[in-house]
Amino acid sequence: MRLRLDPLAAFFGLIVNIGVAAASVYGLGLDRDHELSPRVEPLFPAFAAAMNLVLIADDVYSFLFFWELMSLSSWALVVARHDDPANRHAGHVYLVMAAIGTMALLLAFAGLAGGAGDLAFASLRAAPRAPYVAGLVLVAALVGAGSKAGLAPLHAWLPLAHPAAPSHVSALMSGVMTKVAIYAVIRIIFDLLGAPAWWWSLPLLALGAATAALGLLYALFDNDLKRVLAYSTVENIGVIFVALGLALAFRATGLEGSAAVALAAGLLHALNHSWFKSLLFLGAGAVLHATGKRDFDGLGGMIHNMPKTAAFWLVGAMSIAALPPFNGFVSEWLLFQAVLTGPSFPVPVLRFLSPVVGALLALAAALAAACFVRAFGVAFLGRPRDPATANAHEAPRAQLIAMGALAALCLAGGLFGGVIVQIIKPILVAFAGAALPGMDAGPTPFSLVAFSAARSTYDAPTVAAFLLASGCLSTWCAHRLSSRRTRRAPAWDCGFPEPSPRTQYTASSFSQPLRRVYGGLLFGAVEKVDMPAPGDARPARLTVTLRDYLWEWFYRAPARAVSRVSLWLDRLQSLPMRDYLLMMSGALIALLLVAAGLS
Amino acid sequence: MTHAYEVSRFLAGLMLLASFSLLCQDRLAAVLNTFAAQAVLLSMAVGWEAWTQDRPHLFITAALALGLKAIIIPVALRRMVDRLGLTRGVDKVVGVGSTLMIGLALTSLALLLVLRVTASAESFTREGLALALAIVLLGLLMMITRRSVVTQIVGFMSLENGLILAATGARGMPLVVEISVAFSVLIALLVFGVFVFDIHDRFEGVGVEAIERVRGDRE
Numbered sequence: 068m069r070l071r072l073d074p075l076a077a078f079f080g081l082i083v084n085i086g087v088a089a090a091s092v093y094g095l096g097l098d099r100d101h102e103l104s105p106r107v108e109p110l111f112p113a114f115a116a117a118m119n120l121v122l123i124a125d126d127v128y129s130f131l132f133f134w135e136l137m138s139l140s141s142w143a144l145v146v147a148r149h150d151d152p153a154n155r156h157a158g159h160v161y162l163v164m165a166a167i168g169t170m171a172l173l174l175a176f177a178g179l180a181g182g183a184g185d186l187a188f189a190s191l192r193a194a195p196r197a198p199y200v201a202g203l204v205l206v207a208a209l210v211g212a213g214s215k216a217g218l219a220p221l222h223a224w225l226p227l228a229h230p231a232a233p234s235h236v237s238a239l240m241s242g243v244m245t246k247v248a249i250y251a252v253i254r255i256i257f258d259l260l261g262a263p264a265w266w267w268s269l270p271l272l273a274l275g276a277a278t279a280a281l282g283l284l285y286a287l288f289d290n291d292l293k294r295v296l297a298y299s300t301v302e303n304i305g306v307i308f309v310a311l312g313l314a315l316a317f318r319a320t321g322l323e324g325s326a327a328v329a330l331a332a333g334l335l336h337a338l339n340h341s342w343f344k345s346l347l348f349l350g351a352g353a354v355l356h357a358t359g360k361r362d363f364d365g366l367g368g369m370i371h372n373m374p375k376t377a378a379f380w381l382v383g384a385m386s387i388a389a390l391p392p393f394n395g396f397v398s399e400w401l402l403f404q405a406v407l408t409g410p411s412f413p414v415p416v417l418r419f420l421s422p423v424v425g426a427l428l429a430l431a432a433a434l435a436a437a438c439f440v441r442a443f444g445v446a447f448l449g450r451p452r453d454p455a456t457a458n459a460h461e462a463p464r465a466q467l468i469a470m471g472a473l474a475a476l477c478l479a480g481g482l483f484g485g486v487i488v489q490i491i492k493p494i495l496v497a498f499a500g501a502a503l504p505g506m507d508a509g510p511t512p513f514s515l516v517a518f519s520a521a522r523s524t525y526d527a528p529t530v531a532a533f534l535l536a537s538g539c540l541s542t543w544c545a546h547r548l549s550s551r552r553t554r555r556a557p558a559w560d561c562g563f564p565e566p567s568p569r570t571q572y573t574a575s576s577f578s579q580p581l582r583r584v585y586g587g588l589l590f591g592a593v594e595k596v597d598m599p600a601p602g603d604a605r606p607a608r609l610t611v612t613l614r615d616y617l618w619e620w621f622y623r624a625p626a627r628a629v630s631r632v633s634l635w636l637d638r639l640q641s642l643p644m645r646d647y648l649l650m651m652s653g654a655l656i657a658l659l660l661v662a663a664g665l666s
Numbered sequence: 667m668t669h670a671y672e673v674s675r676f677l678a679g680l681m682l683l684a685s686f687s688l689l690c691q692d693r694l695a696a697v698l699n700t701f702a703a704q705a706v707l708l709s710m711a712v713g714w715e716a717w718t719q720d721r722p723h724l725f726i727t728a729a730l731a732l733g734l735k736a737i738i739i740p741v742a743l744r745r746m747v748d749r750l751g752l753t754r755g756v757d758k759v760v761g762v763g764s765t766l767m768i769g770l771a772l773t774s775l776a777l778l779l780v781l782r783v784t785a786s787a788e789s790f791t792r793e794g795l796a797l798a799l800a801i802v803l804l805g806l807l808m809m810i811t812r813r814s815v816v817t818q819i820v821g822f823m824s825l826e827n828g829l830i831l832a833a834t835g836a837r838g839m840p841l842v843v844e845i846s847v848a849f850s851v852l853i854a855l856l857v858f859g860v861f862v863f864d865i866h867d868r869f870e871g872v873g874v875e876a877i878e879r880v881r882g883d884r885e
Contacts, residue, residue, distance in 0.1 A: 645759070645810055652806040656775065663779040 069187055071125035074493040075258070078334060079122050079250040082341045085476070086243035087115040089469045090235040093349050096465035097235070098356070106147040107233055114140040114239065118247050127176040127186040134172065134251070138165040138215070141244060144236045145228045157227035160622075164214050164224040172211030172251070178204040179259055191259045201260055205267050208255040209274070216248035217301045218308060219278040220621040225301060226285070230293035230361070234352020237293060241300045242345035246337045249307055256315065257498040265319040265414050271312030276424045278305030279431035281617075284585050286438045287578045288592075288613055290363045292351045295442055296344065299387065302431055303340045306402065307333050309424055313405050314499055316417050322408070323501035328517045329405035330499040331488050336398035338487070339386065339480055343395060346383035346473035350376050353462035353470070354446065358455050363574035365453040366446040372459040375467050377447045382474040384439040386481070389432055392531035394480030397515065399432060400525050401488075404517040434581070441577040450568040482527045485515035575611065582611070590614055670718035671794075677711035678797040678831060682773070685804040685824055689769055690762045694747055694754055694816055698740045701820045705735035708827045712834045724834055730848045731830065735823060739855055743816055757813035765811050769804050776800040794835040801828030819855065826851050 072080070094111070117137035124130035142165065146158035178200050179191045196204075214221035229241045256267065282301030289295050310333030317326035353376045354369055355361050370377040386393035389400075406428065409421025451457040461467070480487065485506060492502045504516045514526035586592030591614035598607045684704035691697045709732035716724030747754075760768070780796035805825025809818050830848075 645813070648806065648810050652803070652810060655806070656772070656803070659775060659779050663775070663782055 068129045069125035070120075070123045070129070071188075072123050074491070074497065075250070075253060076122040078491055078494060079246060079337075080119060082246045082338055083115070083118045083122065083243050086239055086341050086345050087118075089345055089349065089473050090239050092472070093235045093238070093352070093466050093469035096463035096467075096469075097233075104147065107144060107236070110140050110143050110147075111236065114144060114236070118244060121247050122250060125188050127180065127188075127191070130188075131169065131173060131176070135169055137244065137247065138169065141232070141236070141240055142228075144232045144240075146231075147233060147236075148231070151231075153227075154231040157224070157231040161224045161228040164221065168211045168214035168221075170211075171207045171214070175204045175207035175211055175255060178207065179255070188254075188259060192261070196261070198264065201264070201267075204260060205256060205270070208252060208260075209270055212248045212251035212255070213274070213308075216245045216252070216304045216308075217278075217282075218274055218304060219281050219301065220617045222278065222282070222301045222304075223615075223618055223622055226289075226294045226297040229297040229300065229348075230291065234293075234348060234355060237297075237352065238345040238348035241297055241348055242341040245300060245304055246341055249304070249311075249333075249337050252308075252311060253498065256311075263315050263319040265316055265417060267319070268312040268316035268417070269420070271308050271315060272420060272424050275305045275308030275310075275312055276427040278302070279309065280305070280427045280434070281589070283431050283434035283438055284581075284589060287434060287441065287581055288586065288590065290574050292354065292361045292363065292366065292442065292446060293348070294361075295438065296347050296351060299347075299435065299438060300340075300344055302435060303336065303344070303387075306399070306428065306431065307336050307340070309428060310336060310398075310402050310405070313402075313409075313421070313424075316412065316414075317405070317408075318499055320413050320417070322411060323499060324518060325405055325408045325411070326499035327495045327501040327503055328401055328408075330495055331491065331503055332398050332401035332405055334491055334494065335401060335484065335487060336395075339394040339398050339477070342473050342476045342480060343383045343386040343393075346379060346470055346477065347387065349466065349470050349473070350380035350383065353466050354459075357459035357462065358453070360453065360456060363442075363445045366451075366456055367449045367453075367568060367571065368447070368451040368456065369459060370447045372457075373447075373461050376462050376470065379467075379470040379474045380447065381443060382477055384443045386477040388436040388439045390436075392478070392481045392527055392534060394477050394484065397481055397484035397525065397527065399428075401484075401515075401517060402428065404523050408518075437578075437581065441574060445572075445574045445577065449571050452568045452571065482531055483513055484525070484527060485509065485513050488515060586611075586613065589616070591616065670714075671791075674711055674714050674718070674835070675793050675797070677707055677714060678794050678801075678835075681707045681711065681827065681831065682797050682800055682804070685801050685808075685828075686766065686769055688820065688824060689765050689804065689808055689811075692756055692762075694756060694814075695744065697756060697817060697820055698744055698747075701824060702736045702740040704824060704827055705731055705740075708831060709736060711831060715834045727830065727834060727848070731827075734848060734851065735827070739823065739851075742855070743819065747816060756817055758811065759813055760811040765807065768811075769807055772803040772807060773800040776803055791835050795832055798828045798832035798835065801825070801831065804828075823851055823855075 091111075114137065117133050117140055120133040121130060121137055124133055142158055142162050145161055146154060148154050149158070176186075176191075178196070179194065180186055181194050181196060181200075183190065183194055185191075209218065210221065214224075217225040225241075225245075229237050232240060256263075256271075260267075279302050282298050282303075282305055286295045286298035286302065289298060310329050313329035314326045314333060317323070317329055351361070353373065354366065357373060358366065358369075360366055382393065386395040389395040403425070406421055406425040409425065410418060412418045412421065451459075462470075488503050489506055495502045504519065506512060508516045508520050509524050509526065510520060511526055511529060513528050514520075514524050517523040517525075582590075582592055593612050595610045595612075596607065597610070599605050681704055684700055684707060688697060688700050688704070691700060709728040712724055712731060713728035716722060716728060758765075776799040777796045780799055781792060784792045784795065802825050805821050805823075805828060808821030808824065812818065812821065
C-alpha cells in the first residue's frame with residue numbers, strides 16, 4: 068500500500084477535516100438518547116477516516132479500497148434510521164449508484180494502467196496510452212466520480228440520501244464527500260491521464276452547466292428544507308465541474324493564465340461550498356431538532372425562537388447566493404473572469420460553447436439567489452405555520468459554536484480569498500501550468516487579481532468596508548429620519564380577515580413564477596385548480612404535479628429493463644432436469660466444436 | 667506391441683457399438699442387458715490394458731467394473747423394475763432413427779476432434795481416446811432423449827464407462843481415481859435408488875415428471 072500527501076491532497080484534506088471538525092463539534096450538542104445511537108457513533112469516525120485515506124492513497128488498490136470504505140460507511144449512516152421506508156429507499160438507491168460508480172472507477176483505472184499491471188499512481192502517470200483509451204478513461208472517471216459528486220444525470224441518489232442521514236452526517240456527505248469525488252476527478256483527469264486534449268473539456272462543460280441549472284430548478288420546486296440543500300449541492304458541483312472543464316480546455320489550448328484562474332475558481336468553490344453547505348445543513352439540522360419538521364409548510368418564523376441559528380443561516384445563504392463580501396462571491400467572480408476570456412480560445416467549438424456555459428452559470432447564480440431567499444424567507448421569517456414550530460428553542464451551545472465557526476470562515480474566506488489563492492499556488496502550477504499574480508500585484512494587500520490589476524481585481528476588504536459603511540449609514544438615516552418607535556400591527560391579509568398563518572406566502576407560491584417559466588418544458592408541470600361550485604363553502608385547491616424526466620429515463624427505465632431480463636432468466640431456474648442436461652451437453656458440444664475449429 | 671493396441675481398440679469399438687445399441691432398445695430389460703454387456707466389455711478392455719501394460723492394479727478396476735456394473739447394478743435395477751411394476755417399454759423423447767443420427771454426428775465429432783487436437787501425440791492411444799469420448803457423448807445423449815428414471819441411470823453409468831475407458835487408456839492415472847469413480851457410481855445408484863423408491867411411494871410413477879411435480883415447477 069502506497070500513501071502520499073501532495074499539495075492537492077493536502078488542500079482537499081483541509082476541506083475534509085474542517086468539515087469533520089465542525090460536524091463533530093455540532094455532534095456534541097446532539098441529544099444522546101434520541102439522535103445518536105450505536106448505529107451512528109462508530110461509523111462517523113470510520114467515514115471521516117475513509118475520506119482522509121482516499122486523499123492520501125497513492126496506488127489504485129488503496130484508492131479503490133478506501134473509496135469503497137467511504138461509500139459503505141456513509142451508506143450505513145444513511146440507513147441508520149431504517150425504520151423509515153423513505154430512508155431505506157434512499158439507502159437502496161445510494162448503494163446501487165455507489166456500486167455503479169466504483170465499477171466505473173475500476174474501469175477507469177484499468178484503462179489507465181493498461182496491460183502493465185503496475186498499480187502505483189507514479190507508473191500510471193508514465194504509462195503511454197492511445198487517445199481513444201484516454202477518452203474512455205475520461206468517461207469512466209466522470210461516471211465513477213461524477214455519480215459520487217452528484218453530476219446530472221447521476222445525481223438522483225443525492226437528494227434522497229443526503230437528507231436521510233443524521234444532520235451532521237448530511238453536512239459531511241454534502242459538504243465534504245462530494246469534494247472527495249471532485250478530488251478524484253482532478254486526480255484522474257488532470258494528473259494521471261497526462262497532457263489534456265481540448266475535447267476532454269466538452270463533457271465536463273456540458274454536463275457541469277446542465278447540472279448547475281437543473282440542480283437549482285429542482286431545489287426551487289422542492290418543499291423539503293434538507294432536500295433543497297442537497298439539490299443546491301448538485302448545482303454547486305455543476306459549477307465546480309464547469310470550472311474544471313474550463314481549466315482543462317485552457318490548459319490544452321495553451322492559455323495557462325486562464326487555466327490557472329479557472330482551476331483556482333474550481334478549487335476555491337470546492338473549499339467555499341464545503342463551508343457554507345456544512346453550515347446550512349447544520350442549521351437545517353438545528354431547525355429539524357427544534358421543530359421536528361423539514362417541510363416548508365410546517366416551518367416559518369424561526370427567527371423569533373432561534374435568532375442565532377437564523378443569523379448564521381443567513382450568512383450561509385448569502386454566501387451560497389454569491390453575495391459579497393462572503394466567500395461564494397470570490398469563487399464565482401474568479402469563474403466568471405475565466406469565462407470572460409473564452410473568446411480567446413483557438414478552437415471554434417470552445418469559443419461558441421463558453422458563452423453558452425457562461426449564460427447557464429449566470430442563470431444558475433440568479434436561481435441560487437432566488438432559491439435561498441425562498442428558503443430563508445419561508446423557514447425563518449413570517450409567522451409559524453405549525454404549533455410545534457412556535458414552541459421551538461434555540462440550538463445547544465456546541466451546535467451554535469460549530470455554526471458560528473463556519474459562518475466566520477465564510478466571511479474570512481470572502482475577505483481573504485487572495486491569500487487562499489496564493490496558498491494553493493503549487494496546485495495551480497502543477498495542474499494548470501501557471502499561477503495567479505502575486506499578493507503585491509493588487510492595489511491593497513488583500514486584493515485578488517485574476518489577470519492584471521488594471522483589468523480584473525476584486526478588493527474584498529474595500530468592498531466589505533464600503534458595504535458596512537453604506538449599510539450603517541442607510542440604517543442610521545432610516546432610523547433618524549423616521550420614527551424610532553417599533554410598532555406591531557396585524558399583518559396584511561389580502562383583505563380577508565382570516566388570522567391563520569396558512570394565509571402567508573408559501574414556498575410553493577414563491578416558486579410559482581419560475582415554475583410557470585421552466586416547469587412545463589423541463590418537469591412536465593401540470594397545475595390543476597379544483598374550484599368549488601357557487602354556494603359550496605369548501606376552499607378551492609390548487610394542485611401541481613411535476614414529473615422528474617431524468618428519474619424516468621435514466622433510472623426507472625433501466626431498472627425496468629433489468630427486472631424484465633432477470634424475470635426472463637428466472638425461468639431457467641425451474642426447467643425439467645432433461646433441459647438442464649440438454650443445455651449442459653449443448654455447451655459441451657459447442658466447446659468441442661470450437662476446439663475442433665481452432666486446432 | 668501393435669497387437670495389444672489393436673485388441674484394446676477393438677474392445678473400445680465394441681463398447682461404442684454397445685452404446686449405440688443402448689440407444690435403439692425398446693424394452694427396459696434389453697437396455698439393462700446391453701448395459702451389462704457394455705460393462706463386461708469395459709472390464710475386458712481394462713483387464714487387457716492391465717495385462718499388456720503390466721499395470722496389475724488395473725485388474726482391480728476391471729474386477730470392480732465386472733462385479734459392480736456388469737452384475738450388481740443391472741440385477742438391482744431389474745429387481746427394481748420388477749418390484750415397482752414399471753412399464754417394460756422405454757419412453758422416448760426422440761425417436762430411435764433420429765437418436766441414432768444424432769449419435770452418429772456426435773461420434774464423428776469426437777473422432778474428428780480428438781484426432782485433430784492430438785495430432786502430435788502418441789498415435790496408439792488417440793483412437794482409444796476418441797472412442798471413449800464418443801461413448802461419453804452417447805451416454806449424455808441417452809440421458810437427454812430417454813424419459814424414464816431407469817434409462818437415465820443407465821445413460822449416466824454408460825457415460826461413466828466411457829470415462830473409465832479413457833482413464834485406463836491414459837498412462838500414469840493413479841488407482842485412487844478409478845476406485846473413487848467406481849464408488850461415485852455406486853453412490854449415484856444409491857441416491858437414484860432412494861429417489862426412485864421415494865417417488866414411487868408418494869406418486870406411484872417413476873417418470874421424471876414426478877420429480878418436477880415435487881419441485882412444483884409444472885402444474
